[in-house]
Every structure is written in structure tokens, then in C-alpha cells.
Amino acid sequence: MRSLVIKCTAGADDPERCNQAFTVATAAIASGARVTLWLTGEAAWFGVPGRAEDFDLPLAGSLADARDLVIEEGELIVCSQCAARREIGEGDLVPGARIAGAVAFAESVLQDGVQALVY
Numbered sequence: 151m152r153s154l155v156i157k158c159t160a161g162a163d164d165p166e167r168c169n170q171a172f173t174v175a176t177a178a179i180a181s182g183a184r185v186t187l188w189l190t191g192e193a194a195w196f197g198v199p200g201r202a203e204d205f206d207l208p209l210a211g212s213l214a215d216a217r218d219l220v221i222e223e224g225e226l227i228v229c230s231q232c233a234a235r236r237e238i239g240e241g242d243l244v245p246g247a248r249i250a251g252a253v254a255f256a257e258s259v260l261q262d263g264v265q266a267l268v269y
Contacts (some may be wrong), residue, residue: 153184155259157268161192165207168193171269172216175224185224188255190232197228197247198238221246227254 156178158171175187195201196217205213220226221244228243230251240249259266 151181151183152263152265153186153261154178155186155188155255155264155266157188157190157255157266158193158196159191159268161195162205163192165205165210167269168196168205169207169210169213171267172213172220173211174267174269175220176211176216179219179223185220186227186258187220187224188227188229190229194228194232194236194238197226197233197243199244217244229255 154175156171156175158168160167160171162168171187171193175185178185189195189197196205196213202214202217207213217226226244226247227250228238228247230249233239233249238249243249258264
């Protein structure tokens with residue numbers, strides 16, 4: 151099975167698109183895929199404790215539970231520029247999340263056997 155890299159570009163400003171990225175990430179994990187979820191733009195806030203817990207979308211699962219599953223079974227990465235613009239540092243993130251930049255993203259999606267999706 152291929153690895154899956156998902157870039158979530160929307161946060162609470164576009165809850166359905168944001169939720170879709172997390173839903174696909176957890177479904178792929180349940181299917182046995184190796185998943186890396188990148189949080190960019192307003193989604194960067196979901197790498198900070200309490201933000202995913204406050205997310206509310208009718209008929210959607212818990213964003214915090216989805217985030218925690220990604221951390222437990224894959225990788226959760228916050229975009230470095232997006233984090234810097236929001237004054238989010240490594241110490242501000244939930245345990246298991248990390249900050250990385252465009253070079254790391256490009257390297258991960260250009261590997262053999264990787265499927266990339268952007269929401």
C-alpha cells in the first residue's frame with residue numbers, strides 16, 4: 151500500500167474542507183496506510199492544544215480524536231511559515247506534532263509510492 155501525504159489548508163474558517171482532510175487521514179490509517187498530515191494556513195492552529203477540541207461541525211467526528219490518531223499512527227506536521235505567521239513554536243504544539251518546511255513537504259511527496267492529497 152502506498153503512503154499518503156495530506157495537506158490540510160483550511161481550519162475553522164472552512165470547517166467542511168478541514169474535516170474532510172482529517173476524515174480521509176483517519177480512514178487511510180484504518181486501511182493500513184502510512185499517513186502524514188500537514189497543517190497549513192489556518193489549519194496550523196489544530197497543532198496547538200485545545201484548538202481541535204473546540205472544533206465543531208455537525209455530524210462530524212471529533213477532530214481532536216482524529217488528530218491524536220494521526221500522531222499515534224503516522225505524523226502530524228505544522229508548516230513552518232504558517233506557524234511563524236501565527237507565532238506558533240515547537241513548544242506550543244501538542245506532544246508528537248512537529249514543525250517542518252516546504253523542503254520536507256516536497257521531499258515527502260516526491261518519494262516513490264506516495265500519494266499526495268490537498269484539502
